[in-house]
Amino acid sequence: MLNLIRIELFKLKRRSKFIGILITLILSSLIILPVLYSDEKLSSWNAVIILSFAVISLITNVFTCILSGELFMEEYKTKTINIMFTYPISRTKIYFSKLFVMGLYCGIISILGAIIFFSVANIANYIHPAITDAFTKDMLIKVLVLALLYSIFNSFVSIIYSFFSTVKVSIPLMVVCCILILNSTSNNDVMSFSPYALIPLAITIISTILLIPIIRHLNIKDVI
Template sequence: MHSLIKLEIQKMNIVSLLLTFIYINAGIIGLFLLLGLDKDATAELLVNYESVFMLMEIFIVAAFVIYASVLLSHMIIEEFRDKTISVLFMYPINRTKLLVAKVLIVSIVTFFFIIFSHILVFSSFAFINSMVHYISDPLTLEMLTERALRIFLIALSSAGMALIPLFFGMRKYSVPATITSSILIIAVIFSSIDSTTNLYSFIAIPIFLGIIGFLIAYLVITKSVKADL
């Protein structure tokens, strides 16, 4: 399994992957800067650290779950659609392990990108806040500890949730269906219940969706290895 994961990573454009990470985070930091320029937006959205954490979570999870669907499309959907996966299946490689390796890479990338993005974006916001004072409340160790635990759970859950689009994409090996479904999932889970709460605020929901995502990946892999390509 380790060798298969290493092989799949070698096939990826690591520079492009890292540039995407940088661009997404630069965009999110830019959004916070734009919000800071608008007094009304600042008064409504940057009122305390909890609201900032929620905004960060929305931007970061949305960006990388959608990006995960792009990776799934490139690494799995396109290979099935173009039948290039059948060439790999001709080699003495366990089909299940090959597909698991691909799925694991997408999940691992999603997991770590979400964690590192939270660190990078919040560090940037904290630095900016120290100069312009959007938020005057003190940032306590307890707040950071609670947030760190939530970020870990959110990242792990998102690593599974990001696999849900496989269900839609693998039906007709459709890249548009894969990416569109990820956008719809994000739109639903981040739909507002009120001004400070969305569905993703309840930790049980992302955990449940993460489990569903891993289950879907298992079912898709099981079905795909038996398919006559």
């Protein structure tokens, strides 16, 4: 399993995915600047946290949607997956190795995004104060917890994208699904007790259920 994960990571390393993620996060973090100093500016760190993770989650979802197409749909379309199937390796293990890599990148984006976004917000607020409250220890704990929760949630979302990449093999459906997920989870404080906070939980449950048809399909699909 570890060797399979290394192979998938090597594939992504050759495609320079990390550099693209880093540049995207840095450019996206600059959205905080006009928001901080607009007429309806963000006056609290809690508002900054919600906005930051909404943007980070958007970037993560779009990236995992694209990545799912490359790791699953493209390999089946070009039949490069046949190389893996020539070895006595379970197709289920191959699938979960790809899924693990997608989850790993979800975690990287969430953590790296949090560092970049709050660094930009802190520097901007230090140069020209706009946020009225202080960044407390409780705020830091909330950022860390949210980074973990969004990493886990987006990892489960990648299962849905893999469903449309393997079973349905439809890019339009995958894009529509991505848009629906973004619309249902944007600006949603998952740590609150509002009904909207249950939406990510429902999506996570649906993702888990989709593992059944995905694994069944992969084990019977003939790509030769």
